[in-house]
Amino acid sequence: MDSRSGIVGQLTRDHQRIRGLFDRIRSTRPGSGERSALVERACAELVRHTVVEKACLHPAVRRYLPDGDRWAERELSAHQELEELLVDLEAAAPDGEEFGRLLLAVVTRATEHIVEEEQLLFPRLQALCPAEALRELGARARTAAASAPTRPRPAAPDAAPLVRLTAQVWGPLDRLRDLASRRGRR
Numbered sequence: 483m484d485s486r487s488g489i490v491g492q493l494t495r496d497h498q499r500i501r502g503l504f505d506r507i508r509s510t511r512p513g514s515g516e517r518s519a520l521v522e523r524a525c526a527e528l529v530r531h532t533v534v535e536k537a538c539l540h541p542a543v544r545r546y547l548p549d550g551d552r553w554a555e556r557e558l559s560a561h562q563e564l565e566e567l568l569v570d571l572e573a574a575a576p577d578g579e580e581f582g583r584l585l586l587a588v589v590t591r592a593t594e595h596i597v598e599e600e601q602l603l604f605p606r607l608q609a610l611c612p613a614e615a616l617r618e619l620g621a622r623a624r625t626a627a628a629s630a631p632t633r634p635r636p637a638a639p640d641a642a643p644l645v646r647l648t649a650q651v652w653g654p655l656d657r658l659r660d661l662a663s664r665r666g667r668r
Contacts, residue, residue: 488616489538490604492623496531497596503527504589513577521576521585522665525568526632528592532561533630536645538623543603546611553603558640560595567591568634629653632660 503524510517540557544550567588574581608616631652638648659665 488608488613489542489619489623490608490616492620492627493531493535493539494600494604496527496534496627497600500524500527500531500592501596504593507585507589512582518576521571524588525572525634526660526665528564528568528588529632529634530627530630532565533645533649534623534626536561536640537626537642537649538619540640541642542611542615542619543607546615547606548610557595557599557603560591561640562636564588564591564595565634565636569636572634632656632665 503520507517507520507524510520535557540554543554543557547553567584571581571584571588574584611619626646626649630649633652633656635652638652639645
């Protein structure tokens with residue numbers, strides 16, 4: 483199987499893009515417009531990625547891993563914590579001390595989550611989930627990412643069918659807001 487076309491390849495590419503944004507953020511001056519724009523882009527990518535995982539990854543984890551419910555609940559808890567941090571980060575003044583503290587917390591939590599998925603969860607899923615199912619999930623993940631929301635909503639539902647339904651409403655609205663506000667492009 484070409485692992486690049488499956489859900490693991492799709493999510494790993496998301497992880498690489500997010501880590502790349504974190505690297506670029508680290509190399510910019512605190513309080514600068516460039517850093518603010520990169521943080522906004524990273525936040526949007528993290529939200530989009532979280533929605534895709536809730537809609538596509540977690541149902542597969544529950545179905546194919548013997549301890550899938552425990553894994554999925556752990557993932558959902560990590561996503562909840564990250565989205566709450568993102569809400570606080572977006573509300574903080576970009577040149578303030580609180581912004582720096584929250585940014586560090588977001589980068590740390592997201593990086594821990596990425597490492598855990600890539601080193602522990604993804605290999606197990608690849609070993610236990612049929613190759614055709616992984617490819618199908620990859621296609622679903624690409625579709626979900628194209629319409630996913632870009633703004634954190636910690637109170638949003640976690641159940642995959644509700645995530646997909648609410649993403650159809652919030653995704654286009656978020657993109658309009660992002661376009662109008664030039665979010666991530668300053």
